[in-house]
Amino acid sequence: MKSRTAAAVVAICATAALTACGDDDPAPKGDQVPVTATDTSCEVATTLFNPGAVTFTVTNRGQQATGVYLYGREDAGFTKVVAEAADVAPGKTGDLRATLATGQYEVACRPGRQGDGVRIRITVSDDGTVASAAAETAYDREVAVELTAAGITGAEGLIAEPGEKIAFRVTNKTTGARTLYVLNPDAKPAAEIKVEPNGKAEAVVALGGAGNWTLKAQGEGVAPVNRQFVVR
CATH class of the missing domain: 2.60.40.420 (Cupredoxins -  blue copper proteins)
Known part of the structure; x- marks a missing residue:
């Protein structure tokens, strides 16, 4: 929930559970961040990141398959798909992998791959500035x-x-x-x-x-x- 401008994503590789990128183009792993999806919610364990590789580990606790997307800012909204995971079946776990540059993004869980999905804003700040970024997100x-x-x-x-x-x-x-x-x-x-x-x-x-x-x-x-x- 920050006001920083989203920058380019350096490298992206999205996978579903038991699916991997080819050996010639290894997927970034980096930090492991749990995401819990249901048919009505999308919970990300943290919304503040340093730049670099991250794997969103998505557990689907809903009743229908969920598509998970990472959106970057484009024009006035978060409409640019920069990574996506194949459908994560109910009761299963899948991975969304990306290397993030500084800026803002939205993680979206889309039950049935319909609509805009349930979205959570995340912020990627320069090394050493996550603490100040957290302060900016404070509310009264x-x-x-x-x-x-x-x-x-x-x-x-x-x-x-x-x-x-x-x-x-x-x-x-x-x-x-x-x-x-x-x-x-x-x-x-x-x-x-x-x-x-x-x-x-x-x-x-x-x-x-x-x-x-x-x-x-x-x-x-x-x-x-x-x-x-x-x-x-």
């Missing part, structure tokens, strides 16, 4: 938000201060994909949080100027729903 408090068929719950009466960092933990309790926008007083997005059906996602948002801010939830085929909160 958490706010749990639920998206339901009836609207938005969990942020009632929220009052914040200018400059405060809030970690919005969003749970989608509907059967359709939803996006929660955090809009500043000028109605411009400060954050865009995509949540899969019956899934969870999160983002840390630094609140800028004082005024009436808005949480706006929308999804295909449903009317947008708004809830305001105050920054003062």
Whole structure:
């Protein structure tokens, strides 16, 4: 959840369990990082990395096969696939291997290889700067938000201060994909949080100027729903 610009990936090799790259192009191994995937979640053991080789060891505890992807930043979002693992079957383990340069990436678990997946932001910082990177990700408090068929719950009466960092933990309790926008007083997005059906996602948002801010939830085929909160 950092603000560093993603750089190029030096080398990539993605594999599934029991699958290896050829001897002429060995896959980087480096640090072993556990990832636990379910049909609605994607948990990465750490989100802060030094540059270099890493193997994401993915255990699928869901009921359907999960594709696991590593995305780099492209234009305004994380849309560039820089590595992917073949489907990891339920109850099985697979590896996603990469050599990472400094920058930001997103690890996505995509049950059934559908949609944007459940995404976790990771940061790769220069050697010796991981500690400072961790400090940058700190937030002042958490706010749990639920998206339901009836609207938005969990942020009632929220009052914040200018400059405060809030970690919005969003749970989608509907059967359709939803996006929660955090809009500043000028109605411009400060954050865009995509949540899969019956899934969870999160983002840390630094609140800028004082005024009436808005949480706006929308999804295909449903009317947008708004809830305001105050920054003062």
